[in-house]
Amino acid sequence: MLILAVDTATTVASVALVEGERLVAEEVLNIPQRTHSERLLPVMARVLAGAGVEIEEVDGIAVSAGPGSFTGLRIGLGTGKGLAQALDKPLVTVPTLDALAYNYFFPGALVCPLLDAKQGYIYTALYRGEEAGLERLTDYLALTPAELTGLLAGREEPVIFSGDAIGLCGEAVAKTGARAFLVPAASRLPRASSVAFLGRRALEENPGGVPLTVEPLYVRKSAAEINLEKKESDSGGGNG
Amino acid sequence: MAGLLLGIETSCDETAAAVVAGGRRILSNIISSQVELHQPFGGVVPELASRKHLENISPIVQEAMKAAGVTWEELDGIAVTRGPGLVGALLVGVTVAKAIAFARRLPLVGVNHLEGHIYSNFLAHPWLEPPFLALVVSGGHTDLLQVLDYGRYRLLGQTRDDAAGEAFDKVARVLGLGYPGGPRIEAVAREGNPEAIAFPRAVVKDAPFAFSFSGVKTAVLNYLNRCRQRGETIAVADVAASFQAAVVEVLVERTLAAAAACGVDRVAVCGGVAANSALRSLFQARSAEAGIEVLYPPPVLCTDNAAMIASVGYYRLQAGHTASLDLNAVASLPLASWG
Numbered sequence: 001m002l003i004l005a006v007d008t009a010t011t012v013a014s015v016a017l018v019e020g021e022r023l024v025a026e027e028v029l030n031i032p033q034r035t036h037s038e039r040l041l042p043v044m045a046r047v048l049a050g051a052g053v054e055i056e057e058v059d060g061i062a063v064s065a066g067p068g069s070f071t072g073l074r075i076g077l078g079t080g081k082g083l084a085q086a087l088d089k090p091l092v093t094v095p096t097l098d099a100l101a102y103n104y105f106f107p108g109a110l111v112c113p114l115l116d117a118k119q120g121y122i123y124t125a126l127y128r129g130e131e132a133g134l135e136r137l138t139d140y141l142a143l144t145p146a147e148l149t150g151l152l153a154g155r156e157e158p159v160i161f162s163g164d165a166i167g168l169c170g171e172a173v174a175k176t177g178a179r180a181f182l183v184p185a186a187s188r189l190p191r192a193s194s195v196a197f198l199g200r201r202a203l204e205e206n207p208g209g210v211p212l213t214v215e216p217l218y219v220r221k222s223a224a225e226i227n228l229e230k231k232e233s234d235s236g237g238g239n240g
Numbered sequence: 241m242a243g244l245l246l247g248i249e250t251s252c253d254e255t256a257a258a259v260v261a262g263g264r265r266i267l268s269n270i271i272s273s274q275v276e277l278h279q280p281f282g283g284v285v286p287e288l289a290s291r292k293h294l295e296n297i298s299p300i301v302q303e304a305m306k307a308a309g310v311t312w313e314e315l316d317g318i319a320v321t322r323g324p325g326l327v328g329a330l331l332v333g334v335t336v337a338k339a340i341a342f343a344r345r346l347p348l349v350g351v352n353h354l355e356g357h358i359y360s361n362f363l364a365h366p367w368l369e370p371p372f373l374a375l376v377v378s379g380g381h382t383d384l385l386q387v388l389d390y391g392r393y394r395l396l397g398q399t400r401d402d403a404a405g406e407a408f409d410k411v412a413r414v415l416g417l418g419y420p421g422g423p424r425i426e427a428v429a430r431e432g433n434p435e436a437i438a439f440p441r442a443v444v445k446d447a448p449f450a451f452s453f454s455g456v457k458t459a460v461l462n463y464l465n466r467c468r469q470r471g472e473t474i475a476v477a478d479v480a481a482s483f484q485a486a487v488v489e490v491l492v493e494r495t496l497a498a499a500a501a502c503g504v505d506r507v508a509v510c511g512g513v514a515a516n517s518a519l520r521s522l523f524q525a526r527s528a529e530a531g532i533e534v535l536y537p538p539p540v541l542c543t544d545n546a547a548m549i550a551s552v553g554y555y556r557l558q559a560g561h562t563a564s565l566d567l568n569a570v571a572s573l574p575l576a577s578w579g
Contacts, residue, residue: 037331041342041565055343070287071328074294075335081298082339086312212298215291222287228280 003203004058004083005196006044008036008076009068009096010115010164015040015047016192017058018200023193025051030189036075044079058089060209062199064190065093066217067123067140068115073216081212090209092202095217097125097140099194104160104183105129110137112152114163117142122165123219124148128157142220148172162188244310245317245557246340247550248301250333251325251353252380253277253284255296258547259308259315263359263554264366267308269540269547272296275420282419283409290328297336304546312344319553321546322350322563323573324380330569338565349553350563354381354575355393356548361508363551364537372535373504375495377519378511379405379422382451382491383575384498387508390555391578396498397449404487405513407453411460411483415476425480426516432477434485434518437463441490449498456486484518492522499532508535515542 002024007014013036016026025047029039048055063080066073077093084091100113111127111134121144126137143151149172152159159176162183166173173180203209221229242261249256253274259267274292278284305311320337323330334350341348358374370390376383382399402410405422412421417428439459444450460483467474491513499507507527513519514536527534541548556562561578 035568037334037568038566040335041338045342045565070290071331074290074328074332078294078297078332078335079339081294082336083343085298085301086340086343212302213295215295218291222285222291224281224285224288 001059001200001203002053002057003060003062003196003200004044005062005192005199006040006076006079007064007096007099007190007192007195008040008072009064009066010072010190012189013039013043014190014192015044016196017047017051017053018193018196024053026191026193028189028191036072040075040079055083056087058087060090060092060199060203062092062094062195062202064096064099064192064195066096067117067142067219068096070218073218077214077216084209085212090203090207091212091214092199092206092209093214094195094198094202095140096190097123098136099198100162100190101127101134102194102198103187103191104162105134106160107131109158109160110155111160111162114148114161114165114169116165116168117220120144122148122168126151140217140219145169145171149175152176164188242316243554244315245319245550245553246301246304246315247546247548247553248297248318248320248333248337249353249356249544249546249549250293250297250329251321251323252329252544253289254544255293255300256544256546257301257304258545258550259304259310260363260547260550260554263551264362266363266547267310268304269545270300270304270307271540271543271545272300279419282413284326286326286328289326290332293329293332297332301336315344315346317347317349317553317557319349319351319550319556321353321356321549322567323353323570325353325571327569327571330571334567334569338567342565347557347562348567349556349561350567351549351552351556352573352575354383355552357510358387358508359551360510360537360541360545360548361535363547364541365535368508368535371504372506372508373495373499373502375491375507375509376511377404377491377509377513379403379409381511382453384449384495385575386502386504391559393575393577395575396502397447397451397494399451399453400444401452401454402457404451404453404491405511407457407487408513410457411480414461414464415479417480422513422516425484426518428477429481429484429518432475432479432481434481436475436478437482439482439486441486449494451490451494453487456483488516488519488522491519492526496526496530496532500530505531506533506535510537510542512542512544515539
C-alpha cells in the first residue's frame, strides 16, 4: 500500500511516500520565506518524480491535521482533500503531535512534543512508551510554558522533548533535570514520513478514510469567537 | 474542445463551485453562503470564513460536478479565484483547485475576482461582446472601467475610500438593521422617503469618474447624533431611503457620464450591489434618456459565484494564460489586462 503524506502544520513543508514499512521518498523544506501555498505541490511533484511514482498509483492520502498554524493546516488538508476527491482515494488525518512523538518510542519514557502556537503559547501533548507503542496521556493542549512546567511536575520518568518550541520551554526542560533528553535540532522538524506511517495504520483500521468535510485539529478557537464569548459572559448570559 | 471548466470561488463568505461550457453556458452553479455564521459578529470574520470554506469545499465541488453531469475526464481545466479577497479564505479555494488540477493533470487558471463579476454578464447575456463599460459595485469594490476586449481593460475610476456596499453595511449597522447591510437597507428603504434628508453626493476633485462614500456615511452618523441630542425620534426608513438614494444617484450619474465620455452605448453593471432594485430603477430611468443600454446579471450571478470564475477561466485558457503549481492567493490584486 502506497501512502502519500503531507505536513504543513509549522513553517516546515514536508511530503513523503511510504510503501508498507519502507520510506520510499521524503522532502523536508525549512525555509519560512516561502509560503506553503507556493511550495507544497512543487515539493510533492519532486517527491513523486524522484520515486518514479505516478500520482494515480497512490492508495491513500495522509495529512498532518494539527494543532499548528491555522493557515498551514488548511493548506495541507485542502491539498489532501483535493487529491482524495480527484483521485477517488481515501483520506486520513494524523494529529501533528502524534507524528512528532512517533519516532521516539522507548518503553518507560515520556515523549513531550512542543510546537510554537504563537502569542506566548505552545501546543503539546504527553505520551508514554508502553509495550504496545506510544500511549497518549493528555489531550492536545494549548498551554503557556509555565503551564507546561506544571504538567510535568511530579513525573519521574525520563522525558524526551521534541519540536520547534523547545527553546520557549527552558524552565520545564530545566526542572526535568537529568531526566530531560533533547532531540537533536534536525530531528525536531515535523516529518511527513511519520504522518505516512501513522496514516497507514489509520487506513488499515478504517479503509474508507474520513469524510472530506473533516476539519483540522485547531485546538484553539478564533480570536473573534473568544471575544464574543467573553462579551456574552460579561453581559451576564447571551443565548448559548 | 467543448471548453468545460470547473470554477472554484472562496474569496469572502460564499463557498462556490460551478461547471461552465464555452465560457457562457452554466451547467451547474452551487453556492453555499456563510451569512448565518458571521451574523453574530456583524460582519465577516476572516478566520471563521476560512474554516467554513475548508469544511464545505469538497461537497460543494462534488455537487457542482454531479449537477452538471460531468466527469473529471470530461473537464478541460480548473479556474479558481486567486484575489482580491480575504487571503485565508482565498487560500482554501486555491489549494483545493491546485490539488485537483495536479491529480487530474488539468490546466489551472488563476482568476481575478473582479474580472469574474464583469464576466457574469457574459453568462447572463450570451450575445454580449466587448467593448462596453463595466461598473463593478460590491462590498469590496466600486470600479468603473472600459472592457475593450476579453482581457483588455482600462480603469476609469474607483472609490477613494469605502466601497458602495461597505457604506451600506456600515450605515445598516448604525441604524441597527444588522448584517448584511445591503438587502436590509433596501427592504427598509421601500417604506421611506428618499428625499426626506439631503445627504451629500461626493465629487472627487480632478477625477470625474472616481467615487467616495465615506462622506455620506459620516453624514448619516452626524444626522443620527443630532437627532439623538435633540431627543427626536429617528425615522429609520427615511434615513435608509435617503442614504440609498444618495449612493445610487452618484453611481448612476457617474457611470452614464463615463459612458458618454467614452462614446460607449452599453453598460454592464455587476457585483453584489447590482442586485439593488433602487439602483436598477434609476439606471432604467436615466439610461433611456441618454440612449444607453444597461445590462445586469440575475441576482444569483450578482452574488459571489464560481460560474463567473469558470467563464473568465475559459477565455484565459483560450488565450494561453495558465498558472503553475506555485500559484498563490493575493489579498490585493488589481484588475489588469492579460500580459
